[in-house]
Amino acid sequence: MKLYIYEHCPFCIRVRYVAKMLHISLQEIIVDYHDKETPIQLVGKKVVPILIKDDGTPMLESSDIIDYLISLKHDYVASAPAETTLQWQKKAFPLLQRIGYPRWLSLNLAEFSKEESHLAWVANKQVAELNFDHLLEQTAEIVKHVEALANEAEQLLNFNGTDTQASLVDQAIYYSILSGVSCEPTINWPEKLQHWLNIQSENLALPLLKLY
Numbered sequence: 001m002k003l004y005i006y007e008h009c010p011f012c013i014r015v016r017y018v019a020k021m022l023h024i025s026l027q028e029i030i031v032d033y034h035d036k037e038t039p040i041q042l043v044g045k046k047v048v049p050i051l052i053k054d055d056g057t058p059m060l061e062s063s064d065i066i067d068y069l070i071s072l073k074h075d076y077v078a079s080a081p082a083e084t085t086l087q088w089q090k091k092a093f094p095l096l097q098r099i100g101y102p103r104w105l106s107l108n109l110a111e112f113s114k115e116e117s118h119l120a121w122v123a124n125k126q127v128a129e130l131n132f133d134h135l136l137e138q139t140a141e142i143v144k145h146v147e148a149l150a151n152e153a154e155q156l157l158n159f160n161g162t163d164t165q166a167s168l169v170d171q172a173i174y175y176s177i178l179s180g181v182s183c184e185p186t187i188n189w190p191e192k193l194q195h196w197l198n199i200q201s202e203n204l205a206l207p208l209l210k211l212y
Helices: 010-021 037-043 062-071 083-100 115-125 132-137 139-157 168-181 191-204
Strands: 002-005 027-030 050-052
Touching: 002 010, 002 037, 010 062, 010 168, 010 191, 037 050, 062 168, 083 139, 083 168, 132 139, 139 168, 139 191, 168 191
Parallel strands: 002 027
Antiparallel strands: 002 050
């Protein structure tokens, strides 16, 4: 199966997380951010992730793709995210935007390898309330909110030693968002959460979005 992605996209990351946790092999194809033609040819609009199943059928929506991947493993049962996870995610997305939008271009991600993709990103994402320069100036204040969110995530993941008691779907949500804010080096992470993120990144070969 093929999975069309952006490396920075949290919805793509959560699909990749689930696939790797279930040991499902996917051919990952990174789409240039400015490339509209490829996804439009596949599904009629510019969107990722896109899963192309073995029979050639395309699938959209990360939650549907995840449910499908889980259905391929008879020893797993798909479950909806916990309400606490959904509430956390609702608070997290605005912070993900404020941290990620002005920084992801600097991470040497494949979807931004061409100048046209840089220009398209700025044109699409930089608006008055998300001015990149202003967001960078507000880093210290934004980081305080991210750290509070990280501490909450550590509690909600309910670690038993180094293992989390959260469902696979919930894990994928937390990992996808926390990976995206990892690009800001001044964040002080709670110990158990940082260890979990690093171990998952290493074991799954799913890098956190960090400056290296």
